[in-house]
Amino acid sequence: MVKFLLIFISLTILSLTTADAAIYKGQRVFIKKCLKCHKTGQNFVSKYKVRQWKKLMKKKGKPLAELHLKNKKAKKSWKYFKSKRYTKKSKHLRQFLIEYAKDSGNVPACN
Numbered sequence: 118m119v120k121f122l123l124i125f126i127s128l129t130i131l132s133l134t135t136a137d138a139a140i141y142k143g144q145r146v147f148i149k150k151c152l153k154c155h156k157t158g159q160n161f162v163s164k165y166k167v168r169q170w171k172k173l174m175k176k177k178g179k180p181l182a183e184l185h186l187k188n189k190k191a192k193k194s195w196k197y198f199k200s201k202r203y204t205k206k207s208k209h210l211r212q213f214l215i216e217y218a219k220d221s222g223n224v225p226a227c228n
Contacts, residue, residue: 143213167218178207
C-alpha cells in the first residue's frame with residue numbers, strides 16, 4: 118500500500134511540473150500576434166527546421182525578438198516584442214513553432 122501511495126504521489130508531482138507549455142496556446146499566440154504580418158501562417162511556420170526554431174526561441178525568444186526589432190518592416194510588432202507578454206508566452210510559441218517546423222511532418226491549421 119505504501120509503494121502504491123509513493124508511486125501515485127511521484128506521478129502526480131511529475132505531471133504537474135512537466136505540463137509547462139502548450140502547443141494550442143502557442144498557436145493562439147501565433148494567430149493573434151504573427152498572422153498580421155506573416156499572412157501565410159502555415160508556410161511561415163514550416164519555413165524553418167526544428168533546430169532553427171529552437172535557436173530563434175532560446176532565452177525566452179530573445180533572438181526572435183531581436184530579429185524583429187532590427188527590421189524596419191516589422192515596426193508594427195516592436196511594442197509586442199518589447200513587452201513582458203511576449204517573454205511570458207514565448208514558451209508556448211516555441212512549442213507551436215517546433216511542433217510544426219519544416220522537418221516535423223506536422224501541418225498546422227491556422228484558421
